[in-house]
Amino acid sequence: MAGLSPSERRLQKELMSLMKEPPPGVEVDFDLAEQNLLHWIINMEGAAGTLYEGERFQLQFKFSNKYPFDSPEVTFVGNNIPVHPHIYSNGHICLSILTDDWSPALSVQSVCLSIVSMLSSCKEKQRPPDNAFYVKTCNKNPKKTKWWYHDDSV
Amino acid sequence: MGNCLKRSTTDDISLLRGSDSVRESSSEQLGPPNYQEPLPIQAASPVYHPSPSVTRSVAQLTEEEQVKIAKRIGLIQHLPTGLYDGCKKARECVICMVEFLVGDALRYLPCMHTYHMSCIDDWLMRSLTCPSCMEPVDAALLTSYETN
Ligand SMILES: [Zn+2]
Numbered sequence: 615m616a617g618l619s620p621s622e623r624r625l626q627k628e629l630m631s632l633m634k635e636p637p638p639g640v641e642v643d644f645d646l647a648e649q650n651l652l653h654w655i656i657n658m659e660g661a662a663g664t665l666y667e668g669e670r671f672q673l674q675f676k677f678s679n680k681y682p683f684d685s686p687e688v689t690f691v692g693n694n695i696p697v698h699p700h701i702y703s704n705g706h707i708c709l710s711i712l713t714d715d716w717s718p719a720l721s722v723q724s725v726c727l728s729i730v731s732m733l734s735s736c737k738e739k740q741r742p743p744d745n746a747f748y749v750k751t752c753n754k755n756p757k758k759t760k761w762w763y764h765d766d767s768v
Numbered sequence: 769m770g771n772c773l774k775r776s777t778t779d780d781i782s783l784l785r786g787s788d789s790v791r792e793s794s795s796e797q798l799g800p801p802n803y804q805e806p807l808p809i810q811a812a813s814p815v816y817h818p819s820p821s822v823t824r825s826v827a828q829l830t831e832e833e834q835v836k837i838a839k840r841i842g843l844i845q846h847l848p849t850g851l852y853d854g855c856k857k858a859r860e861c862v863i864c865m866v867e868f869l870v871g872d873a874l875r876y877l878p879c880m881h882t883y884h885m886s887c888i889d890d891w892l893m894r895s896l897t898c899p900s901c902m903e904p905v906d907a908a909l910l911t912s913y914e915t916n
């Protein structure tokens with residue numbers, strides 16, 4: 615692993631552990647990640663017994679060379695964006711661990727598990743109420759969005 | 769997770785960019801959005817993070833931020849450090865995901881979580897919380913300051 619930056623070394627380790635023990639319903643595109651450790655595509659399956667059962671989604675992770683101090687940029691991509699009250703139709707996800715509550719102890723695996731659980735707990739498939747406005751006006755990078763989380767005291 | 773509304777207040781990033789951010793948001797619908805890199809920062813000068821997502825060089829810091837960062841450096845330097853002696857309780861640094869090797873420089877947080885000094889100091893300059901348990905480290909430190 616010579617010649618890798620500290621962020622690439624950590625990503626290499628995460629990739630290895632996801633290859634050895636993939637969480638249920640989560641599958642990394644290893645060839646793509648190995649070509650460029652800073653850009654991953656993850657295939658995700660809607661869990662059985664949830665509103666998303668049988669659906670397949672694609673998540674894109676982009677890492678900066680400050681990872682894991684900087685959170686990854688995580689969006690849904692492809693032609694099936696889950697219909698969910700915290701997921702915009704452009705693939706942006708409103709999830710506090712992706713911005714304000716990020717910690718370097720979190721990982722690709724823990725982000726995937728949070729997203730799986732966010733999908734699994736959904737009671738009604740619908741877009742966020744401000745979807746149309748947000749999608750028209752937001753920055754391409756969801757990390758530039760200043761999200762309001764309900765526990766936000768600012 | 770929350771109600772997914774955007775904060776409408778101006779953020780530090782758009783203040784820094786000045787008129788650029790206005791152009792950025794109004795041209796968003798046309799063609800591929802122009803993804804902007806953070807402001808170029810001279811490689812030689814150190815950068816600071818007044819909050820986790822904001823990166824600035826010394827020259828870009830406000831006086832208030834400079835005081836905040838100076839205090840923070842002082843606090844961090846008061847956290848105990850040591851060299852890894854092979855103790856089995858702490859084995860891996862969750863930041864770099866590398867196992868501790870005998871002789872590695874470590875830093876111990878008040879919550880007893882342990883990290884490589886170089887790894888945790890980089891994080892503490894952004895956020896004074898333990899990455900593993902989210903326990904704020906400054907509260908405990910301030911009390912020890914006062915009793916000394
Ligand atoms: Zn480390």
Ligand SMILES: [Zn+2]
Nearest residue numbers: 879881898901
């Ligand atoms: Zn801790």
